[in-house]
Amino acid sequence: MAQDNPNDQALRKEIEQFIDSQFKSDSSALSNESLALIRAAIAGDTIPRLIESAKNHSRNEIQLSIASKIGKIAYWEYDLAEDLFTFNDPFYAVFGTTAEEQGGYKMSPETYEQLFVHPDERPIVRQHVKRAIESKDPNYSGRFEHKILYANGKIGYIAVQHCLIKDSSGKTIKTYGANQDITETKRTERRLQRINRLLKSIRSVNKLINFEKDADTLAIKATNSLIQDRDFTDAWIALVDTDRNLRTIINPKHSIEDAKRNIPQEKLRWLESLKSLSPAALLQQTRNARRFDFAAKNEAYSTLCLPLQCEEKLYGFLSVTATARQINRPEELELTKELADDLAYAFFKIELEQQKEQTKKELIEAKESAEKANRAKDEFLAVISHEIRTPLNPILGYTHLLRERHQDEQDCLYLDSIRRAAKQQLSLVDHILCYSRLDRGSFKPQLTQFNLLQCCEDALEDTRNNTSKLDFTLINGQSQLAIPPSMIVEGEESMFLEILNNLLSNASKYTKSGSVTLEIGYRGVRADKAHFFFSVKDTGIGIEPELLKRLFTPFTQADTSYTRKYKGIGLGLAICKQLVDTLDGKIGVESEINVGSEFWFTLPMEIIASDTQIRDSRLSVKADLDIICGHTILLVEDNEDNNEFTRCLLEGFGARVSIATNGLEAIQICAKRKFDLIFMDLAMPVMNGLDATHRIRSTSNPNTHTPIIPLTADVSLEAVEKCMLAEMNGFLTKPVAITRLADTLHDVLG
Structure with missing residues (x-):
C-alpha cells in the first residue's frame, strides 16, 4: 500500500472522523456496505485512489458524506407521495438548529417554508419546485439561490442544486439535492462590489x-x-x-x-x-x-x-x-x-x-410618532363611538315607538326630552368622529344626485321637531334665484346636510326666543356648475367681535366659562369650515350682540336636468316600510336590547323575524332556511358579521343571494368599504333612523 504524505494522512483522519460522527446519528443515511467500502478505502488506499473510488460510488452517498463536510453542503430529499422532506444533521446545522429541536429528520414543505424560507422568497421557491416537478426531462437539474431564515431569526443565503427521480411512466416521484450556505459568499460579493466601485473612482x-x-x-x-x-x-x-x-x-x-x-x-x-x-x-x-x-x-x-x-x-x-x-x-x-x-x-x-x-431621522421619527398617536386616537374614538351608539339604538328606537303610540301630552313631553338628550349625545359623538376624519384627511367627497330643496326643508323640519319654542322659516330666492322644487343637483349630500344641520342646531341652541330663518338660492351656472347660497339667521345672543375671528377654530365657543349655559364642545363650526373648504365653497358669519347672528355658506354643485330617476324621500315612510310586510327576515345581533327593539320595529310592519346572536349561529340557520332579507351586525362574539357574510355568500345554502344589510355602530369609511367588498347590500348605522331604514329597504327590495 502506498504511503500517504502528512497532508494526506491528516485529510484521511478528518474524513474518517466525519463519517463516524455523521452517520452514527442517522444510520439510514448510508448502507452498511457503503460504510464498509468507504472505511476500507480510507484504511487501505491512498487519497487519490480514495477519491477515484468515491467517484464510482453512488452520487447521493458521496454528496452526503464528503461534499457536505468540505463544501458545507447539506443533502435533502423530497418524496412526493409522502409530501415530506428528509433532512440530515448537516442540513439542520446550516440553519443553526438540530433535528432534535425540530422534531426529527422529516418535515412537511409547509413547515420547512415557514421556518427557514424568507417570506419574500417563498413564491420564488415554490415556482422553482413546481417547474422541477412538472419537467419532462428525465435528466433535469436545476439551481437557484434564495434568502433563508436561520433559527435565530437572522437572514442568510443558500444555493439549491436539485434533480429528479421519475418512475417508469416518466412521472416525478422524488426530488433530491443539496443546499449550500452561501451567506459569507454573498457578503463577500457585496463587500467586493463596494470596494471595486470605490477603487474605480x-x-x-x-x-x-x-x-x-x-x-x-x-x-x-x-x-x-x-x-x-x-x-x-x-x-x-x-x-x-x-x-x-x-x-x-x-x-x-x-x-x-x-x-x-x-x-x-x-x-x-x-x-x-x-x-x-x-x-x-x-x-x-x-x-x-x-x-x-x-x-x-x-x-x-x-x-x-x-x-x-x-x-x-x-x-x-x-x-x-x-x-x-x-x-x-x-x-x-x-x-x-x-x-x-x-x-x-x-x-x-x-x-x-x-x-x-439626523434632522431627517428626527422628522421621520416625529412623523411616525404622530401617525402612531393618530392611529391610537382613531381606534379609541371608534371604540367610544361603538359603545355609545349601541345603547342609543334602543333608546331612540323605543322612544320613537312609544311616541307613535302615546297620546298623553305629558308623556309626549317626557319622550321628546329623552329623544333630544339621546340625539344630543349622538351629535356629540358624530362631531368628534367627523372632525377626526377631517383632521387626518380621510373624509373624501362621494357625489350623489339629490333634491336640494327637499333636503333643506327636511333639515329645517328636523330642527323644528327638536325645538318647540322658536319660529322656523324657509325663504327661497329672496336675494338669489329661487331653487325649483324639481331641481336635482349632483353633490356631496351627507357633507351638505352636516353643514346645514350644524348651523341650524347652533342657531336654535343660542336663541332663547324669537326665530330661526333659513334662506336659500342660487346664481347663474358657470362651467357646468351653479353657485348655491345658504344662510341661517337667528335672533339669539349674538357674538362679540373679538370672538368672530376664531369662531371656526376647533374647540372654540362664544361662552367658555365653567358655568356656561350652552352645551357642546365647540367642534360644530370647525367641522362646517373644513367641510365647506373640502367642497370648494366659502363660509362666513355676521353678528351683533343681543340682536342675532347670520351664518352663510356657498357651494358649487352641478344641476341635473331630469329627476325621473331620483327617489323622493317625502314619500310616506310607512309605505316604504310596508314593503317588508310578509317577508321573512333574519336579524343577526348580539345585543339583547337592540334585538328586541329591531324585532318589534320590523314585526310592527308585518315582517316575520328570526334572531341569531352571532355570525356562526346565522350560518347554521341560513343552511336550513331561506330568508327574504338578512340584517347583519358587524362586531359580534364567536364570528363577526363580515366573516359570516363571506361564508353565506361562498357556500352552497338557500341564502347565497339573499340581500344582507349591515347594521352596525361602526360609522367609519373603512367599515363601508369592507361591507362592499363582502358583497353586502346598503349600509345602516346605529342608532337606526326610521327614514334611513325606509330608504335602504326601498333601494334593496324595491
Missing part, C-alpha cells in the same frame, strides 16, 4: 473625498491611499471633537494606542497647546504645516502635521511621514497641503450631511 485621494460619507472611514481610506500610492512611510489623521480634544487617531498600521505612542512627544505637546487658543490664534498657529525631523535606520525622516480646517472650524490634523528628501520637495509639500484642504472640506460636507440625516 479613486485615482487619488481627491476622488475618494467625493464619494465617502463617513469621516472615520474617509480618514482610514485616505491614509491607506497615501501610504500605498504616495510612498509615505506612515500617515495618520487625528480627528478632534468640538472642544478640540483628540477624538480618534486613524492609522492603518497601528491601533489607536499604538498610534499615540508613535507620535513624537513634541507633536503631542503642540496639539495639546492648541486647545487653549482662541479661533483667531488657532488659525494663525495652524495656517502652515508643522515639521518634525528625526533619524531612523541611518536615514533622515520628516513628519508634516497639517491642520484640517474649513469655515474657521478645526476638524483635526493630517500627518504624513517620509524621507526628508521626499518631504523637502516643494511640489510634494504643496500637494500635501492641498490634500489637507480637500480633506477638511470633505469633513465639513460629511458633517453637514450627518446633520441633515
Whole structure:
C-alpha cells in the first residue's frame, strides 16, 4: 500500500472522523456496505485512489458524506407521495438548529417554508419546485439561490442544486439535492462590489473625498491611499471633537494606542497647546504645516502635521511621514497641503450631511410618532363611538315607538326630552368622529344626485321637531334665484346636510326666543356648475367681535366659562369650515350682540336636468316600510336590547323575524332556511358579521343571494368599504333612523 504524505494522512483522519460522527446519528443515511467500502478505502488506499473510488460510488452517498463536510453542503430529499422532506444533521446545522429541536429528520414543505424560507422568497421557491416537478426531462437539474431564515431569526443565503427521480411512466416521484450556505459568499460579493466601485473612482485621494460619507472611514481610506500610492512611510489623521480634544487617531498600521505612542512627544505637546487658543490664534498657529525631523535606520525622516480646517472650524490634523528628501520637495509639500484642504472640506460636507440625516431621522421619527398617536386616537374614538351608539339604538328606537303610540301630552313631553338628550349625545359623538376624519384627511367627497330643496326643508323640519319654542322659516330666492322644487343637483349630500344641520342646531341652541330663518338660492351656472347660497339667521345672543375671528377654530365657543349655559364642545363650526373648504365653497358669519347672528355658506354643485330617476324621500315612510310586510327576515345581533327593539320595529310592519346572536349561529340557520332579507351586525362574539357574510355568500345554502344589510355602530369609511367588498347590500348605522331604514329597504327590495 502506498504511503500517504502528512497532508494526506491528516485529510484521511478528518474524513474518517466525519463519517463516524455523521452517520452514527442517522444510520439510514448510508448502507452498511457503503460504510464498509468507504472505511476500507480510507484504511487501505491512498487519497487519490480514495477519491477515484468515491467517484464510482453512488452520487447521493458521496454528496452526503464528503461534499457536505468540505463544501458545507447539506443533502435533502423530497418524496412526493409522502409530501415530506428528509433532512440530515448537516442540513439542520446550516440553519443553526438540530433535528432534535425540530422534531426529527422529516418535515412537511409547509413547515420547512415557514421556518427557514424568507417570506419574500417563498413564491420564488415554490415556482422553482413546481417547474422541477412538472419537467419532462428525465435528466433535469436545476439551481437557484434564495434568502433563508436561520433559527435565530437572522437572514442568510443558500444555493439549491436539485434533480429528479421519475418512475417508469416518466412521472416525478422524488426530488433530491443539496443546499449550500452561501451567506459569507454573498457578503463577500457585496463587500467586493463596494470596494471595486470605490477603487474605480479613486485615482487619488481627491476622488475618494467625493464619494465617502463617513469621516472615520474617509480618514482610514485616505491614509491607506497615501501610504500605498504616495510612498509615505506612515500617515495618520487625528480627528478632534468640538472642544478640540483628540477624538480618534486613524492609522492603518497601528491601533489607536499604538498610534499615540508613535507620535513624537513634541507633536503631542503642540496639539495639546492648541486647545487653549482662541479661533483667531488657532488659525494663525495652524495656517502652515508643522515639521518634525528625526533619524531612523541611518536615514533622515520628516513628519508634516497639517491642520484640517474649513469655515474657521478645526476638524483635526493630517500627518504624513517620509524621507526628508521626499518631504523637502516643494511640489510634494504643496500637494500635501492641498490634500489637507480637500480633506477638511470633505469633513465639513460629511458633517453637514450627518446633520441633515439626523434632522431627517428626527422628522421621520416625529412623523411616525404622530401617525402612531393618530392611529391610537382613531381606534379609541371608534371604540367610544361603538359603545355609545349601541345603547342609543334602543333608546331612540323605543322612544320613537312609544311616541307613535302615546297620546298623553305629558308623556309626549317626557319622550321628546329623552329623544333630544339621546340625539344630543349622538351629535356629540358624530362631531368628534367627523372632525377626526377631517383632521387626518380621510373624509373624501362621494357625489350623489339629490333634491336640494327637499333636503333643506327636511333639515329645517328636523330642527323644528327638536325645538318647540322658536319660529322656523324657509325663504327661497329672496336675494338669489329661487331653487325649483324639481331641481336635482349632483353633490356631496351627507357633507351638505352636516353643514346645514350644524348651523341650524347652533342657531336654535343660542336663541332663547324669537326665530330661526333659513334662506336659500342660487346664481347663474358657470362651467357646468351653479353657485348655491345658504344662510341661517337667528335672533339669539349674538357674538362679540373679538370672538368672530376664531369662531371656526376647533374647540372654540362664544361662552367658555365653567358655568356656561350652552352645551357642546365647540367642534360644530370647525367641522362646517373644513367641510365647506373640502367642497370648494366659502363660509362666513355676521353678528351683533343681543340682536342675532347670520351664518352663510356657498357651494358649487352641478344641476341635473331630469329627476325621473331620483327617489323622493317625502314619500310616506310607512309605505316604504310596508314593503317588508310578509317577508321573512333574519336579524343577526348580539345585543339583547337592540334585538328586541329591531324585532318589534320590523314585526310592527308585518315582517316575520328570526334572531341569531352571532355570525356562526346565522350560518347554521341560513343552511336550513331561506330568508327574504338578512340584517347583519358587524362586531359580534364567536364570528363577526363580515366573516359570516363571506361564508353565506361562498357556500352552497338557500341564502347565497339573499340581500344582507349591515347594521352596525361602526360609522367609519373603512367599515363601508369592507361591507362592499363582502358583497353586502346598503349600509345602516346605529342608532337606526326610521327614514334611513325606509330608504335602504326601498333601494334593496324595491
